[in-house]
Amino acid sequence: MTTQTTTDRPIVLDLQDIHKNFGSLEVLKGVSLTAHDGDVISILGSSGSGKSTFLRCINLLEKPSQGRIFVGDDELLLTPKKGELVAKNPKQLEKLRSKIGFVFQNFNLWPHKTILQNIIEAPTQVLKIPKAEVIAQAERLLAKVGLSDKKDAYPDNLSGGQRQRVAIARALAMNPQVILFDEPTSALDPELVNEVLAVIKELADEGRTMLIVTHDMRFAKEVSNTVVFLHQGRIEEMGSPSEVFDNPKSERVREFMASHR
Ligand code: ADP
Numbered sequence: 409m410t411t412q413t414t415t416d417r418p419i420v421l422d423l424q425d426i427h428k429n430f431g432s433l434e435v436l437k438g439v440s441l442t443a444h445d446g447d448v449i450s451i452l453g454s455s456g457s458g459k460s461t462f463l464r465c466i467n468l469l470e471k472p473s474q475g476r477i478f479v480g481d482d483e484l485l486l487t488p489k490k491g492e493l494v495a496k497n498p499k500q501l502e503k504l505r506s507k508i509g510f511v512f513q514n515f516n517l518w519p520h521k522t523i524l525q526n527i528i529e530a531p532t533q534v535l536k537i538p539k540a541e542v543i544a545q546a547e548r549l550l551a552k553v554g555l556s557d558k559k560d561a562y563p564d565n566l567s568g569g570q571r572q573r574v575a576i577a578r579a580l581a582m583n584p585q586v587i588l589f590d591e592p593t594s595a596l597d598p599e600l601v602n603e604v605l606a607v608i609k610e611l612a613d614e615g616r617t618m619l620i621v622t623h624d625m626r627f628a629k630e631v632s633n634t635v636v637f638l639h640q641g642r643i644e645e646m647g648s649p650s651e652v653f654d655n656p657k658s659e660r661v662r663e664f665m666a667s668h669r
């Protein structure tokens with residue numbers, strides 16, 4: 409694996425100078441990050457450093473105040489409105505969003521839909537793929553995450569680890585070019601963490617492009633080729649896992665690593 413500065417792999421996601429204000433609070437102060445095909449980028453930082461806000465700005469779940477967003481060769485067309493940037497073209501936003509999977513801390517499954525219905529919803533409604541095809545793919549994905557027997561169950565009947573594996577299958581069903589994970593194991597009981605991490609590790613081994621916000625240092629070190637450390641809305645340090653974990657330049661990063669072992 410190589411770090412992102414030394415690769416010819418195509419760019420999947422390019423975030424340029426992303427700023428975000430909540431009122432007078434400047435939460436992101438110009439964050440730039442490029443993900444090439446196959447990159448697994450872990451995003452670390454203290455609570456409140458802007459990790460979730462940054463991920464959410466990528467697909468406009470939060471509207472950035474400034475910055476440019478490229479998904480593959482396409483720039484997301486943005487226009488200013490009341491101090492924020494909004495999508496110029498809702499159709500384009502929908503198209504680009506469909507290429508970006510998002511896995512949340514709290515799963516965000518639809519409680520009144522079965523597991524299978526949760527997975528097939530977006531591919532049938534957004535991508536308009538024929539239902540039979542989507543169901544066949546959903547069944548393959550459920551097998552992949554080890555939940556073939558749960559397709560007719562409801563989210564409430566599943567453990568947190570199982571729900572998160574469904575959420576990952578749901579993201580994969582859109583065949584995304586990149587998957588964003590926001591602390592995918594933070595809401596889980598400790599004994600359920602590994603089953604979710606194992607699935608994410610498998611995706612990394614398959615060459616999936618992923619951005620992963622996590623507090624799990626051991627996992628970040630194992631799975632990622634690039635580590636980003638955010639501090640107060642800026643990138644404090646970025647590099648390979650061995651650079652950032654074993655030999656951080658920033659005293660702040662060193663302290664963070666020491667307190668998270
Ligand atoms: P992290 O994910 O690194 O813990 P967040 O991105 O959630 O950090 O939050 C960064 C900062 O932005 C925090 O100070 C948080 O309180 C603030 N913030 C996040 N979302 C909102 C919001 N919707 N309105 C106002 N402030 C917010």
Ligand code: MG
Nearest residue numbers: 459460461590
């Ligand atoms: Mg967060």
